Amino acid sequence: MIKVEGLTKRYARNVAVDDISFEVQKGQIVGFLGPNGAGKTTTMRVLTCFLPPTAGTASVAGFDVIQKPMEVKKRIGYLPETPPLYPEMEVNEYLTFVGRLKGLSGKNLASRIDEVTERCAIGDVRNKLNGRLSKGYRQRVGLAQATIHNPDVLILDEPTSGLDPNQIIHTRDLIKGLAGDHTIILSTHILPEVEAMCEQVLIINKGKLVATDSVANLTRRLRGSEAVLVEIEARDAAPLETPVIQQKLEQVAGVSRVVFRHEKDGRHVFEVESLQGRSVRADVARAVVETGWNLNELHAVGLSLEEVFLQLTSSDPAQGAEKK
Amino acid sequence: MKNIWIILRKELRSYFVSPIAYGLMAFFALIAGYFFYVATAIFVSRGMESAMSGRGMPMNVNEWVIRPVLSNVSVIGLFLIPMISMRLFAEEKRSGTMELLVTSPIRDIEIILGKWFAAVIMYACILGLALLNILILFGFGKPDWRPLLVGFLGLLLQGGCLLAIGTFISTTTRSQIVAGVATFAVCLLLWVLDWVSAYETAPWAKVVAYMSVLTHFEPFSKGVIDTKDVVFYVTMIFLGLFLTARSMESLRWRA
Structure with missing residues (x-):
């Protein structure tokens, strides 16, 4: 649905987006993740034909953003970071205006307005002035505006920024509900959001694409190895020294590292990391039981996206060197 | 065409939904009424004088009342223009709605024409109301x-x-005030340009004076349509709108 190849956007002095390539399939929700100023908005603006790329190509539904901007614009709905509302218009009136702008008219327009009004739950503010709406409602009217012409592709720039937790949950549900009919790209710098909503994630930092994968895969790939949390207790309340257990665990085949977490009432918790591509859960369990200890708990811990993100965006040695 | 109409309607609506339009109309009607009053008073007193002197000179209402009123109104118009044009693009840029317009399936030129036509209609309404006085003469x-x-x-x-010039200036800034002041400065400059011809007769002075918008209005106030003046105005309109289009385009490259 969306295809970006070698996209570069240069402003007078700095490079905002540097040679990014990715592809988004129809019906997917893709999270565009990166710290502020990473180039998310710029990339989205290129996709919406707002900005022309300096180099590379981008196409939406098979139409190039430079050669066929009109066709692209017909097929996208865009919600910029601040919803583009006219404060002096009433919500209904505003939606009518945007609908016309997108080429709707007559009965079709009226039915679309009813539909998005219901879907975005803005029925109770229909006759209010845009300028009087609360932040949450503004965002929802913004979403209604973006979806009014039932576009193939929805581009949402930080759709939940500045909302309170309740509103965030509501907006997320709304976006997830839209997923079936539309291909959605949304940007955010909030990690749990991507985990909660997206199937695919693109991580961008300082204009470069640092990772692109499904959320689950990315976590796995980054770790490459497995981490297991084990809680061990001595049988018969016999005293047990932490270093003894640690030594025992380190001897299990395939274990690369054992980290002591904490100890309470004789229960020792360790995090065991395996070597690349090995699973050690069974071996660890056997070793513990055979030694004669109680195995209270054993479960794999995934790397949270937060950690993945930090690893990708901060531990890159090239970037450290670049800093003045 | 349809898109121009959509933009035009939206612009007109936002003019008339704010109190500014009515304020301007009232203020302008007041000023024009004052001009009309003064011109009529002069006309009447001159008429009395000529009747008293015994040799009744034929006096023309068009020449004595309508023409000075129109000339004065054209000058006051210079002050009115910036107030109409300043918000056209500056407001959209400030509130972020520019992104909506630019990412909608509508061409730049349609946005520009819609806005400009709306501004002209707004101006025509204000003028129309102000010149209602003249109908009394009939x-x-x-x-x-x-x-x-x-x-x-x-x-x-x-x-x-x-x-058109004001529209262009409005695309260059996010602040309505800046757009308004700059447009006013340009209007003022285009007005006073012809003063140079009062004391200087060199060719350059003629060129400068030709650039003045007011010199081209003189024949119109006398009821004469001179092609030269029409061409001047139409060219300036094209120039202004062309610059607006360029400016909008550069907005994208820089934004």
């Missing part, structure tokens, strides 16, 4: 209506040309 005398129409056309052309 109740008491027989002024020629054709010069009046020509004068109105001249005012519209002059306004259209300044509004």
Whole structure:
């Protein structure tokens, strides 16, 4: 649905987006993740034909953003970071205006307005002035505006920024509900959001694409190895020294590292990391039981996206060197 | 065409939904009424004088009342123009709605034309209201209506040309105030340019004076449509709108 190849956007002095390539399939929700100023908005603006790329190509539904901007614009709905509302218009009136702008008219327009009004739950503010709406409602009217012409592709720039937790949950549900009919790209710098909503994630930092994968895969790939949390207790309340257990665990085949977490009432918790591509859960369990200890708990811990993100965006040695 | 109409309607609506439009109309009607009063008073006193002197000189309402009123209104128009044009693009840029317009399936030129036409219509409304006074003359005398129409056309052309320049200036900033002040400065400059011809007769002075929007209005106020002046105004309108289009395009490259 969306295809970006070698996209570069240069402003007078700095490079905002540097040679990014990715592809988004129809019906997917893709999270565009990166710290502020990473180039998310710029990339989205290129996709919406707002900005022309300096180099590379981008196409939406098979139409190039430079050669066929009109066709692209017909097929996208865009919600910029601040919803583009006219404060002096009433919500209904505003939606009518945007609908016309997108080429709707007559009965079709009226039915679309009813539909998005219901879907975005803005029925109770229909006759209010845009300028009087609360932040949450503004965002929802913004979403209604973006979806009014039932576009193939929805581009949402930080759709939940500045909302309170309740509103965030509501907006997320709304976006997830839209997923079936539309291909959605949304940007955010909030990690749990991507985990909660997206199937695919693109991580961008300082204009470069640092990772692109499904959320689950990315976590796995980054770790490459497995981490297991084990809680061990001595049988018969016999005293047990932490270093003894640690030594025992380190001897299990395939274990690369054992980290002591904490100890309470004789229960020792360790995090065991395996070597690349090995699973050690069974071996660890056997070793513990055979030694004669109680195995209270054993479960794999995934790397949270937060950690993945930090690893990708901060531990890159090239970037450290670049800093003045 | 349809898209121009959509934009035009939206712009007109936002003019008339704010109190500014009515304020401007009232203020302008007041000023024009004052001009009309003064011109009529002079006309009446001159008429009395000439009647008293015994040799009744034929006096023309068109020349004594309508023409000075139109000339004065054209000058006051210079002050009005910035207030109409300043918000056109500056407001959209500030509130972020520019992104909506630019990412909608509508061409830049349609946005520009829609906005400019709306501004011209707004200006025409204000003028129309202000010049209602003149209709009173038809109740008491027989002024020629054709010069009046020509004068109105001249005012519209002059306004259209300044509004086009104002539209361009409005695309260059996010602040309405800056756009308004800059447009006012340009209007003022285009007005005083012809003063140079008062004391200087060199060719450059002629060129400079030719650039003045007001010199081109003179024939219209007399009821004369001169192709030269129409061409001047239409060219200026094209220039202003062309610059607006360029500016909008550069907005994208820089944004």
